[in-house]
Amino acid sequence: CYCCTALCLTVSHSSTLFSHLSRFKETTSWRFRNLTSVPEGLDVRLRELDLSNNVIRHINSQSLALPSLLRLDLSYNQLEIISEGAFRDVAQLQELNLARNALSHNVDSTSRALGSLHRLRRLDLSLNGLDDDAAGLYLRDKSILERLDLTGNGLTRLTPKLFAESLSVRSIRIENNLITAIEEGTFEPLKKLKILNLARNNLVNICDFKLHQVKLLNLSRNSIEFFVTREDGHPYELEILDLSFNNLLYFPMVPKTNRLRYLHLQSNMVGTLETDTLISEADSLYRELTSEDEVNDAVDNNNIYSNWKLMPLVYMDLSSNHFRSLPVETLSHLTSLVTLNLSKNCLQDISGNGHVGGYHQPSLTFPSLRYFDLQNNGLRQLSTFFLEALPNIETLNLKENSVRVSLNSMSPCVSFWNIKTLRSLDLQDNGIKTLHQNTFKGTPLISLNLASNVDIIFDIGALEGLQSSLQSLSISGNSMTTSALSLPCLKALRRLNMSNNSVDVLPGIISCSPLTELDLRNNGLTSMNESVVDRLSLYLDVLYVSGNSFNCCDTNWLKALNKEKVNIPDLHHAVCLSVNGTLLTVHISILYTTYLMCIYYILLVHVSML
Incomplete structure (x- = not known):
């Protein structure tokens, strides 16, 4: 019937129209096209246009006829001039990026072009070589501008005149200019200003x-x-x-x-x-x-x-300053502090008992402090008074100091016994020679770094008390042999770094741990116990093995790891030694070839003996 036919035609037409509309993209990019001008025939419905990273020098008054355009990116071109009427037909434009151009030329014409953009909320004029006067001209008639970027220009002095017509601005970035002075009244009238970046000036x-x-x-x-x-x-x-x-x-x-x-x-x-x-x-x-x-x-x-x-x-970074003692008089007021960084100073002694430099100071206490970074100082001791002033400490970084660890709270060494809140402790490169029994007992550490304490000796029970809590342990770079290791069964350990030591036999005790990551690089291993490897493979995801001298004729451990799909990222750097000492590179793709080559060298040795 006619009605049915009309209905079919309407549905068909609607379907075609929908298909056409669905192909229209509100955003189009012409980046890196080596364009010298704005492309012709752009869809007038475009809302976002990216013309960045081209070689456009001039935007004329007929280039942009896009009444729906909201965002325009012309950054990283060679723009020297924008004709006065260039933005006449983009009256809805809200965001304009003109970064990295040459807008210090033809400032009068280009600034008048920008003056017609009364809806502009974001403007990026960074890296254009603008001086104080040019920047002022570009900011005329910007009454609703919210975000402004003038980074990398040549501004030297900020005056109230600069932002007199941009009173709605919320964020200003004038980083990396030559500013030496800011006149009173420059920023005070900007009642909506929330973010001000003046980094890298003078x-x-x-x-x-x-x-x-x-x-x-x-x-x-x-x-x-x-x-x-x-x-x-x-x-x-x-x-x-x-x-x-x-x-x-x-x-x-x-x-x-x-x-x-x-x-x-x-x-x-x-x-x-x-x-x-x-x-x-x-x-x-x-x-x-x-x-x-x-x-x-x-x-x-x-x-x-x-x-x-x-x-x-809640956060304070004092790293890379010149403190020789803790500034107790000031820091004692910061009762809300959660993170404090005092790394890379000249601290040698932190007593925390209220006496610094021979005179009385207020007692130091950080009731809220959880993360304390003291890396790379000259610390030899941390008193019991100081540790007691950290009732909620969770992470303590003492890397690259000279602290000595002890069990006796009355000794001049540092005691980490029974610190109930401490979860992460870094003692890397402190010259520690002995780790005594029960050093960390009562302190439920999750992460412990003992790396780069060369020739350190683990007494039996040195890690006692950490069996059910420790998840990450590093003993890298300690020149340790297999016999020097005295590890308990760490039932929660997930990451173990044993690299850069002298271990020649894989300790069976580590198979007690559900390790997901194991680092064995740069040791003296020639093989690995297959039963230990089988148990490790139950949980192991990542294993590092390069820097050892494996036996080319004993690669069953590698086959077992390959079977369980354990990731060995550095396998292409791993090497093995044949029977007669010839160096061969082990690749996972040539495992069986390596085995055949081993047989070849055995026969070669026998032939040479006849």
């Missing part, structure tokens, strides 16, 4: 920080000598402050009312001054930069850092 100091609205501030890799915040009674929203790789002599001075949680101070000069000198000089500096009336409110008990007791800091 700033020397921040003497009156008062951006209450900013949550993340990155000032790393400048030349900053001090950071001072004036106490004005208003709350600060700052949560992340990065002052790493500067010339700081003092801790940053922050207001009482703050929300700072993450503080990066690595690679500075903090600790060069003794603790008492540091505090007194910081107090004097604050008085010099602020009025006398404010000092009385800001400084409690003549210590500007007493404000830290109200700071909700």
Whole structure:
């Protein structure tokens, strides 16, 4: 009937239309096409267009007729000029990436073109060689702009005029410029600003920080000598402050009312001054930069850092500074601290008993600290008082120090006995010679690194108490022989690193553990006990074997591992020795060939003897 026919035609037409629409892509990419201009005939429904990494020099007024376009990427071209009316027909554009071009040329024309983009929310002008004036022209009429990137340009001075027409901006990145000064009022009017990145510039100091609205501030890799915040009674929203790789002599001075949680101070000069000198000089500096009336409110008990007791800091990185002793006077206020990194300093002794350098200090306590990195210092001892000040410690990194381990809490050595919360301990490269019986008893370690303690001796029962908890153990690089190993049955062990030793026989005791990863590289193994290998294969996923001198005529262990599909990533580097000492490379694909070659060399030896 007619109705049926009409219905069929409608369904058919709808199906064809749907098929056509389904082939339309809202996004198209013309990256790396060596284009010199915008392609013609682009679908007017496009919402995202990527023309990056081409050689386009000019965008003329007829190039872009895409009324639905929201995102346009023109980065990594050779753009020198964008005609004034080029963006007339992309009025909906919200994101524009112009990074790595030559927009320092023809600034007047190109800036007028950008001025017509009234809906623009994200703008990337990085790596264009822009100076202060050019950047200002490009930011005219950007009233709803939210994210701005000016990284890698030539800005030298920031003034209030620069962002006067971009008051809605939330994120500004001006990293890697030549900025030496920031005029007052530059960022204060930007009430929505949350992220400010000024890393890799030439700033020397921040003497009156008062951006209450900013949550993340990155000032790393400048030349900053001090950071001072004036106490004005208003709350600060700052949560992340990065002052790493500067010339700081003092801790940053922050207001009482703050929300700072993450503080990066690595690679500075903090600790060069003794603790008492540091505090007194910081107090004097604050008085010099602020009025006398404010000092009385800001400084409690003549210590500007007493404000830290109200700071909700959870992460602090003080690595690569100049501390010779623990800055107890300051750190004692940080009761919320979870992670503290003091690696690569000059620490030699941490007593933690309230006496440092001969005078009384507040008792050190870190009630919330879980991760403490003391790697690469000169530590010889950690007192019982200090370890007791870490009631919730989970990870302790003492790698590359000179600590000595003992059982006696009264000795000058370090005792790791009965630390109920400790889960991960790194004692690599400490020169430890003896690991005594029950060293870690009562301390339920999950991970233990004893690597690079050359000629270390394990007393019988040295790892006693770790049988049901230890999951990862490294004894790499200790020059240990098979007889020097005294391991208990570690029923929870999953990863064992025995590399770079002198082990010639695979210890049968390790088959007691459900190992998933075993590292046997660079030892003296010539074969492996098949019964041990069979038990290991029940759980083993990864095995490393290179750097041993296996017997080419005894490769049954390798066949067993191959049968169980154990991954041996370095097998192509493994070698074996034939009967007459000829070196042959063992490849898993030539196992049987290797066996036949072994028979060949045996016959060759017999022939040579006749």
